[in-house]
Amino acid sequence: PPVPPNSDAPAPDDGDRIPATDDPAPEDCDRILSSHLESSSLSTPSESSSSSCHQSNASESDEPAVAQPDIQNARGARTRRAPGEWWKAPAAMLVQQRNNHTLRATQVTIPKSISEALDSENEFCKEWAAATKAEFDSLQHNKTWELVRLPSGRNAIQNKWVFKVKSDEKGLVNKFKARLVVKGYSQRPGIDFDETFSPVAHLASVRLVFALAASLKLKLRQLDVVGAFLQAELHEEIYMVQPKGYISHDPSLVCRLKKSLYGLKQAGLVWNNTINLFITKDLGFKRLSSDACVYIMRSKE
Incomplete structure (x- = not known):
C-alpha cells in the first residue's frame, strides 16, 4: 500500500517494488467488452452449451454407434440345471476307448489287490472281474488243487492276485489278465x-541253432505253452489258503496243491521235468x- 504523507515509515526501496503488469489500452477494453456483449445477446448459456453438444454429436455421428451394456441393471442369464457327474467323465472316456479298441496300455492303472480291482469305482472293474474268473475257472478245470482240512503241524501258504494288461x-490293450501267485x-x-x-539254455x-538254420536254409518255429507251470504235477504236500474272492462255503478248508502254481520255489524244476x-x-x-535245454533227433534221411 502506498505510504501516506508525513509517515515515519521509510519509503520502499526500488528492489522491493512489485513490477506492475501492463494494463490494456482503453480501446482494447472497449473491443473485448463489446464482443462479450454481442455473444451473450445472441445465445444464452443453456443454448451455448446445447449448441456445443450438437456440434460434438455431429462430429461423433460419423463414427459407428456402439451399444453400451447397462451395467447397473445387468443380471446373470445362466441356465440352471443339475450338476453333471464330472468325476466320471475320464472313466467314461476310458471305457469308450476300450470299447473302440483305442485304449492304450499306459492309460490303465494296474490294481494292487483284488479288492481294488473289483471296486465299483474302478473304471475297469468288469474287465478285471472277468479276468479273475477266467483264471479261477482255468485252475479249477486243470484240477490244480483240492479242498481239504489242514493237517496239524502243517503251514498253509498265502497267495495273491496279480493283474496285468497285454x-x-x-x-x-488287447487283454486284461489276472494271475494267482503263491507267496x-x-x-x-x-x-x-x-x-x-x-536249467537255462x-x-x-x-x-549255434541260428547259424545252422541260416547255413542250411531251414525254417525256425517257436511256440508258447499256455500256463506252462500249471501243467507240472507236484510230489510234495503243499497247502495253500483259498484265494480271495473265491472262498468256498467252508472258509476253514485249505487247498492242497496237486499241480504247480506260479511263485512256488520248485515251480521251474517240476515244469522242466x-x-x-x-x-x-x-x-x-x-x-x-552239454546243454540240458537242447534236444536232438537223428533222422534216417
Whole structure:
C-alpha cells in the first residue's frame, strides 16, 4: 500500500517494488467488452452449451454407434440345471476307448489287490472281474488243487492276485489278465520243497541253432505253452489258503496243491521235468549232456 504523507515509515526501496503488469489500452477494453456483449445477446448459456453438444454429436455421428451394456441393471442369464457327474467323465472316456479298441496300455492303472480291482469305482472293474474268473475257472478245470482240512503241524501258504494288461505292437490293450501267485517266500525248506534248480539254455547253443538254420536254409518255429507251470504235477504236500474272492462255503478248508502254481520255489524244476519227459518219451528226442535245454533227433534221411 502506498505510504501516506508525513509517515515515519521509510519509503520502499526500488528492489522491493512489485513490477506492475501492463494494463490494456482503453480501446482494447472497449473491443473485448463489446464482443462479450454481442455473444451473450445472441445465445444464452443453456443454448451455448446445447449448441456445443450438437456440434460434438455431429462430429461423433460419423463414427459407428456402439451399444453400451447397462451395467447397473445387468443380471446373470445362466441356465440352471443339475450338476453333471464330472468325476466320471475320464472313466467314461476310458471305457469308450476300450470299447473302440483305442485304449492304450499306459492309460490303465494296474490294481494292487483284488479288492481294488473289483471296486465299483474302478473304471475297469468288469474287465478285471472277468479276468479273475477266467483264471479261477482255468485252475479249477486243470484240477490244480483240492479242498481239504489242514493237517496239524502243517503251514498253509498265502497267495495273491496279480493283474496285468497285454498290448499289441501299437501299444493298444488287447487283454486284461489276472494271475494267482503263491507267496513262495513262506515255504519251509525240507518240508515244502527240496530242490529248486532248473536249467537255462546257454547263449552259445542259441547262436549255434541260428547259424545252422541260416547255413542250411531251414525254417525256425517257436511256440508258447499256455500256463506252462500249471501243467507240472507236484510230489510234495503243499497247502495253500483259498484265494480271495473265491472262498468256498467252508472258509476253514485249505487247498492242497496237486499241480504247480506260479511263485512256488520248485515251480521251474517240476515244469522242466514235465517238459523233458514229454520231449524224450513222447517225441523221441535226446537231451544233450552239454546243454540240458537242447534236444536232438537223428533222422534216417
